[in-house]
Amino acid sequence: MKPIKLSLQAFLMSCLIPGWGMVYVGRIKWGIRVAALLFGGVALMGALGLITTPLGLYAFFVFVITVKLTSAIVSAVLARRYSGPPDVPRKRFHALYVGVVIILVLTLGVFRVPLLGFKNYYIPSGSMAPTLSIGDYIIADLQAGTPTVGDIVVYRWNGTEAVKRVAGVAGDTLAIVNGELIHNGENLGLFHAPADRVKGPESLEMAPVKVALGHVFLLGDNRYNSNDSRFMGQVAVEDVVGKVTGIWFSNERARIGTTFP
Structure with a gap:
């Protein structure tokens, strides 16, 4: 029987946590790259002072939505085509991945002034x-x-x-x-x-x-x-x-x- 990965679940996971849907379908490196792209892009925009105006804030929202939505769509497509082991990756890795991303989000929130300005x-x-x-x-x-x-x-x-x-x-x-x-x-x-x-x-x-x-x-x-x-x-x-x-x-x-x- 073909292993099942749910497209909707992959989509929603990516919308909630950047790259999580990729992890769900076994593309762990892809998931990490998506998260790195998102957080790296936000940090770069903050360092360059690009988020301190209305136009910059709109660009910030568009960037975040684009990265998350694109990764969510790709994750959903990969879930439909999935043919690997049904239990990869394991729950512990999911918990670790989500925990690290949440820590990064909280860090950006706490240090928003020096990082994003x-x-x-x-x-x-x-x-x-x-x-x-x-x-x-x-x-x-x-x-x-x-x-x-x-x-x-x-x-x-x-x-x-x-x-x-x-x-x-x-x-x-x-x-x-x-x-x-x-x-x-x-x-x-x-x-x-x-x-x-x-x-x-x-x-x-x-x-x-x-x-x-x-x-x-x-x-x-x-x-x-x-x-x-x-x-x-x-x-x-x-x-x-x-x-x-x-x-x-x-x-x-x-x-x-x-x-x-």
């Missing part, structure tokens, strides 16, 4: 509207380096992480006159804030302030409804987590894929 966030408030709206899913580059004026950044404050725009860095002198930002004597206008979001005394006027060494001064684009450095004070550079590079998903279709310089 990105993190996703959900926008729960309107302090950066209309640039960032409630319901937007953003991606941040966690290895973007020193913040510069105009950057949208994720920062730690009071035990939480929030998002604002850098209005000034160490040594800069800032003021707000008639709602316009004066940066080192240069008038930067409303500085990304829509005119209808600049109202109320706190939005229209701010006495000159100098940004301290090792700190940044943050403002929300929704100037009238933003708890930023006007109220909470300047933020230490070491508390800046990363630079927001774009919106990778949103309730508004037109916003999906938006990128920021």
Whole structure:
């Protein structure tokens, strides 16, 4: 009687664990190569900084899905044509293979910052509207380096992480006159804030302030409804987590894929 390997089982095993379906049909080296391709490709994309933008994140998803789906289809075909021993490889090897892959996945998760360099966030408030709206899913580059004026950044404050725009860095002198930002004597206008979001005394006027060494001064684009450095004070550079590079998903279709310089 011809040994039986189930095509559907091989397909599902490959979808769950990269290369597992190959192992199931006795192609152990193929399975290891598939896993190496997947994890090696992800690590390479992270090392090159290719996953830190919406486009890079989409490419990451496409790569992972393509590798897993292709290997799943090939595994299903090989299962249908299988003619080797019915008990190869043995259950112990299956357990070992799955265990090693799970450890690799957990390692990527734990060391995601140094290995992949990105993190996703959900926008729960309107302090950066209309640039960032409630319901937007953003991606941040966690290895973007020193913040510069105009950057949208994720920062730690009071035990939480929030998002604002850098209005000034160490040594800069800032003021707000008639709602316009004066940066080192240069008038930067409303500085990304829509005119209808600049109202109320706190939005229209701010006495000159100098940004301290090792700190940044943050403002929300929704100037009238933003708890930023006007109220909470300047933020230490070491508390800046990363630079927001774009919106990778949103309730508004037109916003999906938006990128920021």
